[in-house]
Amino acid sequence: MTDWQPELYARYGDERLQPVLDLLARVPLDRPARIVDLGCGAGASTEPLVRRWPEAEVLGLDTSPAMLAAARKKLPGVAFVEADLAVWEPEAPVDLIFANAVLQWVPDLERVLPRLMGLLASGGVLAVQMPRNLEEPSHALMRRIAAEPAFADRLAKASASRPGLPPAETFYDWLCPHAADVQVWLTTYHHPLADAAAIVEMVSSTGLKPYLDALPPPLAADYRARYTAAVAEAYPPRADGRVLFRFPRLFLVARR
Template structure:
């Protein structure tokens, strides 16, 4: 995919940061010395780690130069590294690896989770949040518009950009096999947004990106027009004019025993 758009992503910074706050609250560490925020994006989640663990050395990792540029502006005293999580091989072990809204883009979760756990110190934690919204109207309609338009043959790979999240039982088994104690849960956030257009703006920087990247500029306009029509029907306006975006998210904190 083309590089991520940090500015577009940050249009909904408060809403996007809330799951990081909730995930961090469940991390059972009091004084970690080393933390890695993998898939750190523009540094909003990294900032939370710095604020909570003031004695820790915190690094951020991302594959996007644009996101890393924003992160370095936000936290100029920290180390940010450009790397691919799928092939990342750190030279040190960490007390905390924090992965907010990133592992859904990385394949082979059984192998990936075992590898990330191996990068933890004894007693260290892998804290993960992933969107679990592929069955929501927002994402089902992306697929519907992709299949019905003149671009259908070119968008067949777009839906495969995100890894399908395993069941609770799958995640539990993978992490248990990696030698962890597991705290596993799911939360559905409900975001009041300013109309159907705001839903499109939200997903332009995430879920829609694999589709839009494969289209010419004029095709993107047409795709988004069809998508907007479908979204407006699926998310009716409330009495105050806002629409309610339901957003399920999967969480777990795995502590290496």
């Protein structure tokens, strides 16, 4: 996948911020001294952490140079580092590891989640939010259109680029041996958006990106047009003329 596009990702900032705030509200810590925002992106998830705990030492970590550049500009007082969360090691145990909308891209969570728990100080918290939308029309249609003869050869890899998530109960079972307490819940957001094109624009910086990146520009335009038409059918206008973009998300809060 080519690098992330911070400006495009930020365009649906309110819709993307709500789960950050909902996750943060469930973090049972008064004064964490050391906080790490894994997959911090352009700093949209880091900012509420800094606001809630201005005294804490906060580190943002991401693999994307473009996202990190935007984060450094947004929060000049915060330390940001380019690193892969799957192998990164902190210098000292961490009180809060926050991972919003990143772990869905990371393979082998059965191994990665216990590893992250092991990086926490005693009583520390791992707080995670992951989109659970691969079976929603928005994402099922990406795969359906990718399988059409015009695109199939080039898009087989894109359709497999994000692993599916197991059920909430499985995450509970993975975390329990490493945690004193585990909370798991699902929230399905229903974002009112202007129209189908807005849904396409919102996913174009995330789930749709591997498909568009894998095609030469004229074919990418065809794919996007086919996809937009299918999305318009799947998300008809509501009573006010807008569409409702269903967006299920899985949350985990585990205390060591």
